[in-house]
Amino acid sequence: MPRHGYRLLAGLVLAANLATPVAAENRAELSTGWGDDDTQLYRLGVARDWNRAWHTDGDWQLTGYWLAEIGYWNSDKDNRQNDNLWEVGLTPVLRLAPKASGGMRPYLEAGIGGHVLSDTRIGERELSTAWQFGSHLGAGLDCGRFQLGYRFQHLSNASIKEPNDGINFHILTADMRF
Template identity: 40%
Template sequence: MVSIRKVAKSVAALAALMVSHASFAGDGLDSYSLELGAGDQVGMVRAAVQKDWNVQWFASNGRHLGGYWDANIAFWRGTDYRHVSGQNQNLWVIGVTPVFRYQNDNKLGWYAEGGIGASLFSELYNNAGNRLSTAYEFADHIGVGYVLDNKWDISARIQHYSNGGIKHPNSGVNWAVLRVARPF
């Protein structure tokens, strides 16, 4: 089993690499985000960086379909480990997700988005009767948000983690997520 300390060091190194890349590469990463999520007796905090695809598919009436890559690192804390109330499970999750966004051409105002990506867990999830039997999971979400004139991006998402039936049990984990993002 991977220790939390080793995962934390890896996460810190990856975060430092992402920030340094964003600071020094003119065509590198575009934005960063912080997310807070709540599920069935589990909480999450996630940090991420994004790279805009800078494409405009199906452009019409001042709106288009675009998208971005999202690389994220999350910490989960379950409070019903192995279905025992008061027992905690702490784990780390890293992931990457291609996200499609329907938005205004100027990228301000209301938008809707969705994505399906891949995540890797530091250990198998087993909390509140929900079990994931693989460390590799798919992470999909749908959401709506608003980009303010000052470029702050505020959104709400519904997110689901599952291994897609690769191995059982696979009860999945569902989240309500609030997200704030900002360009570098």
């Protein structure tokens, strides 16, 4: 790892230890989406809060959670081969939300994680490697026990191997705390 990578890692560890503890929660998540080349996406996920909050002085705070998912993709392209695949993903996610509880609270989130695919082709897309990086930006409403959200997600292999077609998804999510 380059020297600046060690500094970044050390800074993240220090920041995590200085963060304010918050109550942990678990959530189950169902999501569906659509992507490039008429690809549909269906996922089941489990989220676990990090028990930490940053920037807690004002009305908003920054928190985070782990999101573990299993998903199924299906392409409607007229291609007799590679019209579906399975994925497994793990993503650390940062979330900005109001501190107040109750009612409907908006949130913004961003995450970058890893995904392993059962195939390197979907429809006419060549992803080249089973390992893909997934990054997303999202927004939604926390309605107490339930959350509804939208994510824009991009998956690609970060040019580890060519071709690197990548794929974009628009994803709707529904979460329930347990």
